[in-house]
Amino acid sequence: MFRHTLLKLMISASMLLGAGSAFAENRVALVIGQSAYRSVPALPNPANDAKAVTQMLTDSGFEVSTASDLSQNELRQQVSEFAGKVAAKGADTVALVFYAGHGLQIDGENYLVPVDVDPKREADIPIQAVRLNDILNTLTSVPSKMRILMLDACRNNPFPDISKTSGGGLAIVDAKIGAPGTFLSFSTSPGAVAEDGSGANSPYTSALLSAGKEQGIPIEETFKRVRLAVNKATDGRQTPWDSSSLTEDFRFLGPAVAGAKPAAIKKSVAEWTRDLKGKPVEQANEIIVADGTDEAYEAFAGLYAQTPLGVLARDWLNRHIRMVAWNNAVIINTAAGYRGFLAKFPDSDLAATARKLEERLRNRPDIAPVVAGAGAAPQNVALTCPCNIQPAPQPQLKKVDAPAKNTDPVPPRRVDRKPPRRLQEPGDDVVVYRRPPPREVYEPSGPPVGIGIGIGIGGGGYGGGGREGGYVGQGRGRGGY
Numbered sequence: 001m002f003r004h005t006l007l008k009l010m011i012s013a014s015m016l017l018g019a020g021s022a023f024a025e026n027r028v029a030l031v032i033g034q035s036a037y038r039s040v041p042a043l044p045n046p047a048n049d050a051k052a053v054t055q056m057l058t059d060s061g062f063e064v065s066t067a068s069d070l071s072q073n074e075l076r077q078q079v080s081e082f083a084g085k086v087a088a089k090g091a092d093t094v095a096l097v098f099y100a101g102h103g104l105q106i107d108g109e110n111y112l113v114p115v116d117v118d119p120k121r122e123a124d125i126p127i128q129a130v131r132l133n134d135i136l137n138t139l140t141s142v143p144s145k146m147r148i149l150m151l152d153a154c155r156n157n158p159f160p161d162i163s164k165t166s167g168g169g170l171a172i173v174d175a176k177i178g179a180p181g182t183f184l185s186f187s188t189s190p191g192a193v194a195e196d197g198s199g200a201n202s203p204y205t206s207a208l209l210s211a212g213k214e215q216g217i218p219i220e221e222t223f224k225r226v227r228l229a230v231n232k233a234t235d236g237r238q239t240p241w242d243s244s245s246l247t248e249d250f251r252f253l254g255p256a257v258a259g260a261k262p263a264a265i266k267k268s269v270a271e272w273t274r275d276l277k278g279k280p281v282e283q284a285n286e287i288i289v290a291d292g293t294d295e296a297y298e299a300f301a302g303l304y305a306q307t308p309l310g311v312l313a314r315d316w317l318n319r320h321i322r323m324v325a326w327n328n329a330v331i332i333n334t335a336a337g338y339r340g341f342l343a344k345f346p347d348s349d350l351a352a353t354a355r356k357l358e359e360r361l362r363n364r365p366d367i368a369p370v371v372a373g374a375g376a377a378p379q380n381v382a383l384t385c386p387c388n389i390q391p392a393p394q395p396q397l398k399k400v401d402a403p404a405k406n407t408d409p410v411p412p413r414r415v416d417r418k419p420p421r422r423l424q425e426p427g428d429d430v431v432v433y434r435r436p437p438p439r440e441v442y443e444p445s446g447p448p449v450g451i452g453i454g455i456g457i458g459g460g461g462y463g464g465g466g467r468e469g470g471y472v473g474q475g476r477g478r479g480g481y
Contacts, residue, residue, distance in 0.1 A: 025092050025093065025094055025145055026063075026089040026090065026092060026093040026094065027057075027060070027061050027062040027063065027093070027094045027096070028062060028063045028064075028065075028082070028085055028086060028089060028093060028094070028095055028096070029054075029057045029062040029063070029064045029065070029095075029096040029097070029098065030064075030065050030067070030078060030079070030082040030096070030097045030098070031050045031053050031054045031057065031064055031065070031066045031067070031097075031098045032050060032066075032067050032068070032070060032075070032078065032097075032098065032099045032100070032101070033046040033047045033048075033049055033050025033051070033066075033067075033068045033069075033100045033101065034046050034068070034069060034070065034099075034100065034101025034102065034112075034113065034114070034115055035047040035068065035069060035101070035115075036068075036069040036115055037102065037113075037115050037117075037158070038115055038116060038118065039117065039118040040102070040117075040158040040159070041158070043101065043102065043155065043196055044196065045100070045196050045197055045200070045201055045202050045205070046068075046100035046101045046152070046202075047068055047069075048200050048201055049100040049152060049201050049202055049205040050066055050068060050098070050100055051066070052200075052201055052205060052209055053098050053100075053150075053205060053208065053209070054066045056208070056209055056212050056213065056252075057096065057098075059213075059253075060212065060252040060253055062094075062096065065078070065081075065082060065085070069115045070114055070115065071114050071115060071116040072114040072116060072117070072128060072129070072130060074114070075112070075114050075130050076130060076134075079097075079130075079135050079138050079139075080138065082095075082097070083138045083139060083141065083142050084142075086139070086142050086144050087142040087143070090143070091143035091144060091145065092145050093144045093145055094144070094145050094146050094148065094250065095139055095144045095146070095147050095148070096147075096148040096149075096150070097135070097139070097147075097148070097149050097150070098150045098152075099112060099149075099150070099151050099152065099153055100152040100153070100202065100205065101113060101152075101153055101155075102153065102155055102158050103132075103151065103153030103154055103155070103170055104125075104129075104157055104158070104159075104169075104170070105169070105170050105171045106122070106125055106126050107126075107330075107353060107356075107357060108171050108326070108327075108330035108353070109126070109131060109132075109133065109171070110131070110132040110133070110170045110171055110173065111125065111126060111129035111130060111131055111132065112129060112130045112131075112132060112135070112151075112153060113129050113130075113158065114128070114129065114130060116128075117129060119159060122159075125159065132151075132170075132173070135149075136149070136173075136182075140179050140182075144181070145181065145248065146181040146182070146183065146246055146248065146250060147181060147182045147183070148182075148183045148185075148219070148250070149182070149183070149184050149185070150185045150208070151170075151184075151185070151186050151187065152187040152194065152202055152204045152205055153170070153186075153187065153194075154169045154170050154186060154187055154188045154192065154193055154194040155193060155194055155195075155196055156193050168191055168192065168193055168349050169188060169189075169190060169191045169192045169193055169194075170186060170190060170191075171190060171191075171323070171326070171327065171330070172190045172323055172324070172326075172327045173186075173243065175243040175244055175245040179245070180245045180246070180247045181245065181246060181247060181248075182244070182245050182246070183219060183242065183243075183244045183245075183246050183250070184242060184243045184244070185223050185226070185240065185241075185242040186240060186241055186242070187202065187203075187204035187230070187238070187240050188204075188230075188238045188239060188240060188241070189239050189240070189241045189316065189319065189320065189323075190241070190319075190320075190323040190327075191319045191322065191323040191326075191349075192238065192239075192316075192319060193238075194238055195234060195237070195238055203229075203230045203233045203234055203238060204226065204230055204238075204240055206229075206233070207225070207226040207229035207230045207233070207240075208226055210225075210229065211223070211225040211226050211229065212252045212253075213252075213253065214252075214253070215253050215254035216251060216253070216254035216255055217251060218249055218250065218251055219244075219246070219249075219250045219251065219252070220242075220244065222252060223240065223242045224290055226240055227239060227240045227241070227242075227289060227290070227292070228286060228289055228290055231285075231289045232286075235308070235309075235312075236285065236308070236309050236312040236313070237312065239289060239316060241292070266293065266295070267293075267295060267296070268295060269295045269298045269299050269302075270299075272288075272295055272296050272298070272299030272300070273299040273302065273303060275287075276288070276299055276300060276303055277303060281304050281307050281309055281310070282309070284300055284303070284304065285300065285304075285309045285313070288300045288313070294317055294320055294321075297313050297316055297317045297320075298317060300313050301313040301314040301317055322345050322348055322350070325341055325344060325345065326341060326345075326348075326350050326354075329341040329354065333357075333361070334361060334364070335358045335361040335362050335364065338354040338355075338357050338358035338361070339358055341354050342354050342355065342358070
């Protein structure tokens, strides 16, 4: 009896010590739940989701700030104040943001929707919403150990009558291209719609609450379990995805578990077909959802084409291919790029947006961006303001090679450099080509002394599609992107 009691005490003590080591770094979180929308139908679950996630994160050692039903100004202010808190905590800080509410994409950009939004036309939405790009840029503007963003924001389009050219769900955001130390988790795959759920919490939040309480598992494994649970709860209709550029381990609870699994080896479609053949469809589906690669989905969709899960897997794969092609078109951002997308996907829900952007760019020269060679690893290249770019160093001439100075005085000559004036004929079309501005990628650094931290409107940094900034490219996060 005594030995049994002593063993229980030792186990409890080890768990407490493990929790202490897990919370060694500073942990701060901002949790936002948007339920009480004023001009569109309310969402019942985000407020509940925010409350439950706040408790989970508190139990995981986070200092949590919770906010609900925020207007646009309030949402920006909350993010700004949170960034200030991260800066005050120091560089050894894990910064986490959880958002539940409406989100959508317009012209390849992702937006979070405040409760006071009331657009009269599609062009009003970007003005009244908050760009995901701006939130991510604000978080990376201060030094931190890592940034974790969890978005349960891909619900149905709240503006179907006026938002005719926005695609479904959210656009791709890839954490691997840009500053290291970022983990992004989305409640469903790019271009898809997440369910609000019939219970007290959404399927995504319910799965997160369960997986987040597991002891000693890395964050990548946590969200693999979230992916599996949501896919099962929705009968394959919804599959979360994530993308990571983390360079350090993170666990919500407990110390690392011994015997970590080696990284999975990428397999071909033929190898997946061989490994899945003969397995029950439900078991095979769990395997490919856990893996999350398009090769696994291709093999499964071929083997189980006549089953409901096989049909959903084929839909997932087709949407994946379409969203990667759309992301590439938005990155290039030329009329030719959008024409290429339309040629491949003329009936896509993004076709109207592609036609609009092609028309907008029809008079601009197709200047292809400089792209790294195929197969090259993503490079985190920090571009600076053009005014700070230093010219390439020139080779120094040896003294013996330097040309002799001409000592003979040469009288200055007056040269009229004005070109001859050309009279414009009636009916002439005048087309002005403007070179696109240099793209900038924001590299995290400490905030300047005496400068406030804020969230602003504009380009640069992260992007779904990324026409204006850094987190772009063919995402290959867990879940297939």
